[in-house]
Amino acid sequence: KAGVTQTPRYLIKTRGQQVTLSCSPISGHRSVSWYQQTPGQGLQFLFEYFSETQRNKGNFPGRFSGRQFSNSRSEMNVSTLELGDSALYLCASSQGYEQFFGPGTRLTVL
Amino acid sequence: TQLLEQSPQFLSIQEGENLTVYCNSSSVFSSLQWYRQEPGEGPVLLVTVVTGGEVKKLKRLTFQFGDARKDSSLHITAAQPGDTGLYLCAGADGATNKLIFGTGTLLAVQP
Numbered sequence: 125k126a127g128v129t130q131t132p133r134y135l136i137k138t139r140g141q142q143v144t145l146s147c148s149p150i151s152g153h154r155s156v157s158w159y160q161q162t163p164g165q166g167l168q169f170l171f172e173y174f175s176e177t178q179r180n181k182g183n184f185p186g187r188f189s190g191r192q193f194s195n196s197r198s199e200m201n202v203s204t205l206e207l208g209d210s211a212l213y214l215c216a217s218s219q220g221y222e223q224f225f226g227p228g229t230r231l232t233v234l
Numbered sequence: 235t236q237l238l239e240q241s242p243q244f245l246s247i248q249e250g251e252n253l254t255v256y257c258n259s260s261s262v263f264s265s266l267q268w269y270r271q272e273p274g275e276g277p278v279l280l281v282t283v284v285t286g287g288e289v290k291k292l293k294r295l296t297f298q299f300g301d302a303r304k305d306s307s308l309h310i311t312a313a314q315p316g317d318t319g320l321y322l323c324a325g326a327d328g329a330t331n332k333l334i335f336g337t338g339t340l341l342a343v344q345p
Contacts, residue, residue: 128276157333167277167322167335180332214276221265221326223333225276 126151128217128226136232142203145229149196149217155179156198157223158190161212170213173198205233237261238325238336246342247313255308255321255339263325266299266306267333271320313343 129148137143149156157180158170169182173192190200196217202209210233216223238259247253257266265284269277281290283299283306290297294317296309306323323336 159335166337169332169334172332180330212274216276221331222267222279222282223324224279225269227274228276230274 128215128224130213130215130226130229132229133227134230134232136234137205138234139205139207141205142201143205143231144199144201145213145215145231147198147200147215147217147226149198149215150219150224153217153219153224154196155218156192156196157216157218158198158200159214159216160184161214161228162210167214170200202231207233209233238323238334240321240323240336240339242339243337244340244342246344249314249343249345250312251343253310253313253341255310255341257306257308257323257336259304259325259334261325261334262303262328263334264303264328265326266303267324267326268297268306268308269322269324271322272318277320277322310341313341315343315345317341318343 131146155174157172159167161167170184171190172180176192187203192198212228212230214225214228216225241256267282268280271277281297286301286303288299294311298307321339324333
């Protein structure tokens with residue numbers, strides 16, 4: 125089975141712009157979770173989607189949003205980018221309680 | 235708020251040495267997972283422990299889940315440079331299925 129894929133792998137944006145990241149889960153997995161990883165805060169949960177519905181949400185501002193499509197692919201969007209949004213954004217798919225991560229998208233905000 | 239504290243935060247050892255990483259919380263988890271992450275990549279799942287007191291071995295790695303399902307440890311025997319990476323524990327909240335990640339342990343094994 126192919127693993128979790130994320131696109132793009134690297135992204136450079138400027139403050140105030142918006143960005144959309146994409147995640148394709150492992151075939152058959154219906155749950156997709158998003159995380160933000162920074163050196164200072166570690167891995168922080170953003171949200172989880174299951175069957176196109178947001179099932180869980182972390183403590184992030186409304187500038188962070190996501191959605192899931194009928195084929196389980198997911199996107200997350202960050203609007204009005206801030207310097208502090210620079211991070212590795214990780215997507216994970218799961219079928220039970222074990223999560224399988226993609227390689228991440230490295231976002232740099234200048 | 236559920237928190238998972240890992241210790242030590244950083245560890246630099248010589249090839250062949252043994253080490254133990256600890257993952258502690260005041261919360262009970264339905265399961266606990268260990269991941270290893272290399273620079274620029276996503277975490278890779280190493281093991282999942284579910285039962286209190288459970289011990290799992292993966293070659294030179296031994297994982298233990300505490301009896302009360304609040305803590306866990308990872309022991310590496312005869313560490314090798316290929317073991318270098320960031321080790322993360324993650325506890326699953328039984329009610330929401332959310333994974334709470336630990337603070338991480340950065341391991342460097344020098345040849």
